[in-house]
Amino acid sequence: MSVDFRACLYALSDVIINRPxxxxxxxxxxxxxPDMLLQAELISRWFDGKSVLxxxxxxxxxxxxxxxxxxxxxPGRPQHITxxxxxxxxxxxxxxxxxxxxxxxxxxxxxxxxxxxLPKDFWHAANAFYTNPPWGASxxxxxxxxxxxxxxxGVQADALGCIVIGDHPSYQWTHEVQVATQxxxxxxxxxxxxxxxxxxxxxLDDDPExxxxxxxxxxxxxxLDDSYTSRxxxxxxxxxxxxxxxxxxxxxxRDPTNGGKLASRDVTLERLETTNNx
Amino acid sequence: MIDIPERFIFMKVGNHAGESWEDIxxxxxxxxxxxxxxxxxxxxxxxxxxxxxQPFARLSLKEQGGILLVMxxxxxxxxxxxxxxxxxxxxxxxxxxxPKGITVxxxxxxxxxxxxxxxxxxxxxxxxEVGIGPSTGKAAETYLKGRTDKGCxxxxxxxxxxxxxxxxKLVRKVGFTxxxxxxxxxxxx
Ligand SMILES: C[S@@+](CC[C@H](N)C(=O)[O-])C[C@H]1O[C@@H](n2cnc3c(N)ncnc32)[C@H](O)[C@@H]1O
Numbered sequence: 001m002s003v004d005f006r007a008c009l010y011a012l013s014d015v016i017i018n019r020p021x022x023x024x025x026x027x028x029x030x031x032x033x034p035d036m037l038l039q040a041e042l043i044s045r046w047f048d049g050k051s052v053l054x055x056x057x058x059x060x061x062x063x064x065x066x067x068x069x070x071x072x073x074x075p076g077r078p079q080h081i082t083x084x085x086x087x088x089x090x091x092x093x094x095x096x097x098x099x100x101x102x103x104x105x106x107x108x109x110x111x112x113x114x115x116x117x118l119p120k121d122f123w124h125a126a127n128a129f130y131t132n133p134p135w136g137a138s139x140x141x142x143x144x145x146x147x148x149x150x151x152x153x154g155v156q157a158d159a160l161g162c163i164v165i166g167d168h169p170s171y172q173w174t175h176e177v178q179v180a181t182q183x184x185x186x187x188x189x190x191x192x193x194x195x196x197x198x199x200x201x202x203x204l205d206d207d208p209e210x211x212x213x214x215x216x217x218x219x220x221x222x223x224l225d226d227s228y229t230s231r232x233x234x235x236x237x238x239x240x241x242x243x244x245x246x247x248x249x250x251x252x253x254r255d256p257t258n259g260g261k262l263a264s265r266d267v268t269l270e271r272l273e274t275t276n277n278x
Numbered sequence: 279m280i281d282i283p284e285r286f287i288f289m290k291v292g293n294h295a296g297e298s299w300e301d302i303x304x305x306x307x308x309x310x311x312x313x314x315x316x317x318x319x320x321x322x323x324x325x326x327x328x329x330x331x332q333p334f335a336r337l338s339l340k341e342q343g344g345i346l347l348v349m350x351x352x353x354x355x356x357x358x359x360x361x362x363x364x365x366x367x368x369x370x371x372x373x374x375x376x377p378k379g380i381t382v383x384x385x386x387x388x389x390x391x392x393x394x395x396x397x398x399x400x401x402x403x404x405x406x407e408v409g410i411g412p413s414t415g416k417a418a419e420t421y422l423k424g425r426t427d428k429g430c431x432x433x434x435x436x437x438x439x440x441x442x443x444x445x446x447k448l449v450r451k452v453g454f455t456x457x458x459x460x461x462x463x464x465x466x467x
Binding site for chain 1: 465
């Protein structure tokens with residue numbers, strides 16, 4: 001398949017400008033444009049025909065895949081994407097974009113905090129999960145664990161996953177978190193099917209060189225206990241959620257503009273002075 | 279000279295056109311006398327109050343009983359920002375009015391300080407590294423290059439070797455220090 005780069009970049013520009021302003025408070029640190037294209041291509045191949053559950057998606061990879069696929073710019077496409085995020089601005093931005101471009105059959109976002117039990121509707125429902133969690137530099141991946149476990153709860157026995165986490169040779173912590181991550185996945189019966197090291201960069205103004213990897217994982221089994229066992233996170237887990245001594249205190253980030261429908265209060269306008277000549 | 283703490287916050291601080299360091303300190307001392315605390319406004323991606331300064335300070339409180347801000351004064355010709363913040367929040371959820379007597383302008387974040395004191399200290403950046411957040415473990419001299427002018431720093435387990443004659447280039451001259459006090463850092467609006 002030949003790639004029309006200009007068409008891809010136009011489509012991605014529309015996705016990127018639709019992302020709400022990232023909040024460093026919650027480790028919202030967005031992926032940069034070139035890597036979004038490569039990541040979307042990867043996902044469209046691996047998750048072709050699958051129903052996919054995203055646990056958090058400030059980057060808007062779900063929307064990028066959906067939009068590029070709708071324009072027939074990718075080799076494959078997921079059959080459906082569900083995005084769960086605790087930031088209503090992210091949720092609204094996905095749903096509004098999908099409505100505007102007639103892509104609502106392909107993607108839907110809902111409000112959900114990983115501290116809560118996974119709603120029953122999502123339990124063991126999807127064929128694949130995707131997460132780019134808060135990377136947990138100083139808590140040895142406590143937030144990473146929570147996001148991945150929710151993803152695993154959301155998929156069937158035969159399943160794929162994609163985890164995007166820190167990966168840089170100069171940062172020891174990224175490798176430590178990877179070990180913890182792979183342990184969680186192995187424990188749940190997943191093997192690493194593909195690993196793309198140092199694959200993405202971010203809009204991280206104090207450290208633009210920091211990179212992350214894409215870890216594609218796969219579980220092939222027909223047996224899975226289907227009884228619903230999702231539980232809220234423990235108090236201890238919440239106390240060190242974003243890092244040690246960095247607790248999760250927020251249930252939802254609310255969107256006072258209702259997805260850009262209402263005016264933002266971020267700007268004020270000053271009247272042009274009229275002179276006697278006017 | 280004071281000793282370099284195991285963990286501390288480093289910040290390059292500029293005076294503003296028209297206001298000398300003596301004036302700033304006098305103003306801040308008055309705020310401290312009236313309210314019992316001082317807000318030091320700042321901005322940028324490094325040292326986010328909630329995801330970085332607060333957890334770093336809490337850890338430091340456990341380990342060494344407190345957390346120090348060390349400031350390297352630099353001359354800046356920037357005009358002072360005039361719009362003062364009205365409210366502050368330590369968690370982004372509850373907002374309260376900024377105490378009467380405290381003025382912070384032109385900043386989205388502020389450190390909450392005790393009295394600011396003159397105190398000299400030479401910081402060899404090659405012996406320090408970032409202590410929290412995604413850049414944990416990054417060499418301080420690399421981190422503080424370019425756009426970043428502050429950081430939550432710790433003594434490095436792997437100090438970088440520097441030629442004797444080059445060392446002075448990596449030394450930052452601290453002129454003022456202040457203890458942070460609970461809630462250590464806040465959001466402003
Ligand atoms: C934390 S960021 C990780 C970095 C990623 N590059 C990004 O900026 O999206 C991933 C997403 O998780 C969401 N998130 C953070 N905390 C959450 C929570 N407790 N429950 C659900 N989603 C959460 C954020 O809103 C964001 O969209």
